[in-house]
Structures are given as structure tokens and as C-alpha cells.
Amino acid sequence: MYNGPSIQIENVTKRYKSAQEDSLSRVNLQINESDVYGLLGPNGAGKTTLISILCGIIPPSQGNIAYYINGTEISSQERRSRLGFVPQEYAFYQELTPKQNLDYFGAMYNLSKAELSVRIDELLEELGLTKVADKEVFKFSGGMKRRVNLAIGLIHKPAILFLDEPTVGVDVQSKNAIIKYLEEINKAGTTIVYTSHHMSEAEEFCNRIALIDHGKVVAEGGMSDLLAGNDASSLQDLFIKLTGEEYRD
Numbered sequence: 001m002y003n004g005p006s007i008q009i010e011n012v013t014k015r016y017k018s019a020q021e022d023s024l025s026r027v028n029l030q031i032n033e034s035d036v037y038g039l040l041g042p043n044g045a046g047k048t049t050l051i052s053i054l055c056g057i058i059p060p061s062q063g064n065i066a067y068y069i070n071g072t073e074i075s076s077q078e079r080r081s082r083l084g085f086v087p088q089e090y091a092f093y094q095e096l097t098p099k100q101n102l103d104y105f106g107a108m109y110n111l112s113k114a115e116l117s118v119r120i121d122e123l124l125e126e127l128g129l130t131k132v133a134d135k136e137v138f139k140f141s142g143g144m145k146r147r148v149n150l151a152i153g154l155i156h157k158p159a160i161l162f163l164d165e166p167t168v169g170v171d172v173q174s175k176n177a178i179i180k181y182l183e184e185i186n187k188a189g190t191t192i193v194y195t196s197h198h199m200s201e202a203e204e205f206c207n208r209i210a211l212i213d214h215g216k217v218v219a220e221g222g223m224s225d226l227l228a229g230n231d232a233s234s235l236q237d238l239f240i241k242l243t244g245e246e247y248r249d
């Protein structure tokens, strides 16, 4: 399978309007097609800022990002249909059902009615939501809501999927189901970029990570190389070694 670069991030810097400091400073990273790539770091490190820039929600102040599929750079017009984003906040309408939500968000992409209907049934099935497909989402547990959020980000079968804390606030069963599903779509060819505060989850799930602190990349590489190179017994151990034990409130 081709495994060239999927995303090239060059010198990306972000300073929010009216901020005194950069939230990201000269970030350079390469993410490859087969990667499950973790953006990790303490509170306020710049993870959400970086993932929001990568999926095009906010612009960088400086720097450049290029996206590739099978070695060909994708144009800015194509990005919307090839990139997918699952935000930390719920991105759906609580008073609608999963089916209605997926219909609504699916209509924003150029899918035919028939294609959309097949895709919705497929996602509901794969994410264990078929039985509740016609119930309003506000009645759902945290885990079910997370799975609806995920289904919406995947409705157009993106080649590159960004997820900001996709398993926050869910029980072990839903967390397991979400990670297993993401592993499956990664094996089938989807590049995954994700942020998380769950170190054991990230250690198992990601093959590569960038550790970010105060807007800068402080470590980057393959999970096992990084652990061995820093004499760390676990990702949590590495994290504490490189970012310290002080609170980041």
C-alpha cells in the first residue's frame, strides 16, 4: 500500500487576535497516509488550535499546509470533500434523530439521495446506532452522542479524518467501540489525526505522535522509538518527562 505523505505542515504559527503570545509557533510535521497520528500535550498546549487549522476551520497566521492522496496534492476546492472533522463539542441537532442529522449533514456534500441513504444505514449499523436511528438525540447517553458525532464527520467518507478528543466523557464500551471502528477505517486507508488526554488509549491507538507544549513540538516520531529513545516505560511516563509535573490550569 502507498504510504507517502498525507499532510505536510510547514512553519505553522498562530497568534489569535488580541493575544500577546503565539498559540502555535513554527510547527513542522509530516503525517503519512497510513498513520494514526496523535497530537498530545497538556491543557492549553495548542492541540485544538493545530487540529482546527489542519481541518480548515481557522487560518494559520503564518505557514503552509499541503494535503496529498496517493501522492497527488489535493486542491483547496477538493479539501472540503476529502477532509473530515469530528469536533470536541457535539456538532449535531439534539432535537433531531441520528438519521435526520445524518440526512441534514450529508446533504451538504454532493451525494445522491440513494448514495446517502446507503451510507447512513451503513454508518448507523457500524456504530451500533441502528436501533435508535429514529429517536431524538437529546435522549442519548454520552457514548451514543459521541458515536453520532463520529458518524457525522464520516458521512462523506473522508480520506483524512481529524478528531478532537473523540472519546471524552464516554464509558468503556463506547470508547472501545469508537477506537475499534477508527482502527478499521485506518486499515482500510483513512489517515487519522487525533487529540486525546487518555495516555493509555493514545499509546495503543497511535503509531506516531507529536508532543506539543506551549505551542511548540517538543517531541515527534514513532511511538516505540520515542519511548525507547527517552527511556520511558509508557506514554504517560514520556509525557511527564518532557512536559513536567506542574499543573497547567
Ligand SMILES: Nc1ncnc2c1ncn2[C@@H]1O[C@H](COP(=O)(O)OP(=O)(O)OP(=O)(O)O)[C@@H](O)[C@H]1O
Binding pocket: 016, 017, 019, 023, 041, 042, 043, 044, 045, 046, 047, 048, 049, 050
Ligand atoms: N479563540 C482564542 N482566542 C485567544 N486565545 C485562544 C483562543 N483559543 C485558544 N486560545 C489560547 O491558545 C492556547 C492553546 O489553546 P488550545 O485550545 O489550542 O489548547 P489545547 O492543547 O487544545 O488545550 P486543552 O487540552 O485544554 O483542550 C491557550 O493559551 C488558549 O488560551
